[in-house]
Amino acid sequence: xxxxxxxxxxxxxxxxxxxxxxxxxxxxxxxxxxxxxxxxxxxxxxxxxxxxxxxxxxxxxxxxxxxxxxxxxxxxxxxxxxxxxxxxxxxxxxxxxxxxxxxxxxxxxxxxxxxxxxxxxxxxxxxxxxxxxxxxxxxxxxxxxxxxxxxxxxxxxxxxxxxxxxxxxxxxxxxxxxxxxxxxxxxxxxxxxxxxxxxxxxxxxxxxxxxxxxxxxxxxxxxxxxxxxxxxxxxxxxxxxxxxxxxxxxxxxxxxxxxxxxxxxxxxxxxxxxxxxxxxxxxxxxxxxxxxxxxxxxxxxxxxxxxxxxxxxxxxxxxxxxxxxxxxxxxxxxxxxxxxxxxxxxxxxxxxxxxxxxxxxxxxxxxxxxxxxxxxxxxxxxxxxxxxx
Numbered sequence: 001x002x003x004x005x006x007x008x009x010x011x012x013x014x015x016x017x018x019x020x021x022x023x024x025x026x027x028x029x030x031x032x033x034x035x036x037x038x039x040x041x042x043x044x045x046x047x048x049x050x051x052x053x054x055x056x057x058x059x060x061x062x063x064x065x066x067x068x069x070x071x072x073x074x075x076x077x078x079x080x081x082x083x084x085x086x087x088x089x090x091x092x093x094x095x096x097x098x099x100x101x102x103x104x105x106x107x108x109x110x111x112x113x114x115x116x117x118x119x120x121x122x123x124x125x126x127x128x129x130x131x132x133x134x135x136x137x138x139x140x141x142x143x144x145x146x147x148x149x150x151x152x153x154x155x156x157x158x159x160x161x162x163x164x165x166x167x168x169x170x171x172x173x174x175x176x177x178x179x180x181x182x183x184x185x186x187x188x189x190x191x192x193x194x195x196x197x198x199x200x201x202x203x204x205x206x207x208x209x210x211x212x213x214x215x216x217x218x219x220x221x222x223x224x225x226x227x228x229x230x231x232x233x234x235x236x237x238x239x240x241x242x243x244x245x246x247x248x249x250x251x252x253x254x255x256x257x258x259x260x261x262x263x264x265x266x267x268x269x270x271x272x273x274x275x276x277x278x279x280x281x282x283x284x285x286x287x288x289x290x291x292x293x294x295x296x297x298x299x300x301x302x303x304x305x306x307x308x309x310x311x312x313x314x315x316x317x318x319x320x321x322x323x324x325x326x327x328x329x330x331x332x333x334x335x336x337x338x339x340x341x342x343x344x345x346x347x348x349x350x351x352x353x354x355x356x357x358x359x360x361x362x363x364x365x366x367x368x369x370x371x372x373x374x375x376x377x378x379x380x381x382x383x384x385x386x387x388x389x
Contacts, residue, residue, distance in 0.1 A: 011202040012195045015173050017060055018067070025166040025194075026057055029157050036061065036157060040068045045104060047127050047134040049112065049142050049151075052159025054235065055193030058137040062108040065135065071106040078114035083122045090126055105132050112136035113145035114266075120147045127153055139235075144272070161192020170194050176201060178211045185213045189220075234265070238273060245274075246281050250320035257316050261309045271297040274315050285325030292318050331387040338381060345378035 017023045020030055020037060029036040039046070050058040059075075066073035074089045089107060109115070115123070126132040127150065134154060138145060142156055162170070164187055171178055171186070178186065178201065190197035203219035204211045237256055244252035260270055271293070278293035296315035300308040354364040375382050 010199065011174060012198040015170075015198070016063075018064065020064060023057065023060065023064065024169045025162045026061070026159055029159070030061070035155075036065070040065055043069055045069055045071075045133055047132075047136075047154040049134075049136040049138060049146065049154050049156045050159055051138050051140075051142055051156055053139060053161050053193060055190070055195035055197075056159040056162055057194070058159060059108070059110070062106075062135040062137065066106040066108070069104055069106065069133075071104040071133065073106050073108060075108045076110070078109055078111045078119075081109070081115075083119060086119075086123055086126065086132075090131055106135060107132045108135045108137065110137045111139075113138045113140040113142070117147055120150050124150050124153075140269075162190075162194055163192075167192075167194060167197055171197065171201065174198065174201065176205050176211060182212050182216060185216050189216070237263075237265075238270075241270075242273060242277060245277060245316065245320045246324065248320055248322075248324065250317050253316050253320045254313065257312060261305075261312070264305075267300040267305060267308050267312060268297065270312055271300045271315070274312075274319060277319060280329045281324050281326060282319065282322045283325045283328045285323035289319055289322050327387060334386045338384070342380060345380055348376060348378065350374070351376050 020040060023030055026036075028034060030040075031037065038044070050061060052058060062075075063073065076085055086107075089105060109123075123132075123134070124147070127134045134150075136142070136146070136154065142151060146154075167187060167190060168183070171183065186197050186200060189200060200216060200219060201211060204215040207219055208215040237259055241253055241256035241260065244250075244256060257270070261267075275290070275293040275297055278289040282289040292315055296311050299311040303311065349363050350365065350367045352359070352364040354360045359365075377384055
């Protein structure tokens with residue numbers, strides 16, 4: 001096993017499941033009769049993208065799937081990989097000089113959102129032809145990060161943060177004794193991320209010989225347990241950044257921006273979050289916020305580091321000081337709840353288009369008035385209010 005700060009490979013790797021029988025969580029994907037379980041059991045070969053937060057099983061699912069296919073699995077990180085790495089895999093002999101011996105080739109591309117358009121375009125024909133079965137992993141919305149042509153050739157599966165019960169089962173597998181209070185601390189710290197929980201658990205056990213609230217807190221301060229800027233620290237900092245802008249605290253927001261800039265964080269990642277924030281948290285209170293955020297995003301695209309940090313700072317100051325209003329965001333979420341609960345309810349006839357004579361005979365469009373106060377909601381939702389000023 002690999003050494004890790006003088007010890008064997010990380011605990012998260014040592015207890016990683018090798019089959020669905022051992023896998024915990026994501027029941028909506030790997031439970032009985034669910035899509036990924038069916039694909040694995042029936043050995044269906046197709047490309048897909050796993051979208052979800054860190055530590056929720058993306059790498060594990062990819063390995064279990066490739067093993068079920070008896071495929072040659074190649075694992076790359078889009079942060080450091082490039083076209084040459086793809087070319088080597090396709091040409092054979094990519095992994096330690098070994099050929100795939102006729103086995104299907106599965107490429108697990110972690111952080112696929114880090115591949116630029118040119119790199120994704122290069123990958124596309126190999127996926128299209130079936131030379132490579134692609135499993136992409138991303139924490140970002142693939143609709144924005146993956147080119148449409150590649151996205152259309154891959155199914156997208158959404159992973160959820162792990163539940164308390166799932167985390168309990170994973171921690172139990174380590175056979176490390178964890179008391180009730182320590183587990184509660186660990187659960188809050190992990191925030192649905194198994195790898196994060198296991199890293200902290202291992203740190204407390206290794207450094208102090210036992211796991212308690214006290215040793216967990218001490219382990220948190222250990223320099224050996226600092227996460228790299230593309231891992232958990234990345235998510236903690238962007239979370240603090242957003243929450244500081246939401247609280248209208250420009251000084252705190254500027255501090256977290258400076259940390260991300262100093263760490264070399266992708267400026268487009270930061271700017272993208274600002275565009276979302278402009279509509280989600282500011283919305284109708286100051287509609288120009290979306291204009292400013294989009295301008296910052298464009299400036300980062302055109303200028304790049306180091307100068308675009310100034311554009312980011314400009315945007316952060318503006319968004320932090322802007323009035324806040326979440327009514328449009330809340331209205332969307334409330335409407336989505338009804339869509340999921342009630343499905344596609346029939347559209348009222350008076351606002352349907354009458355493309356044919358038959359449709360006119362069925363009274364499509366009958367009685368429609370442009371500025372009528374009659375509700376355009378489906379019958380079951382008449383009088384429903386999503387938007388409150």
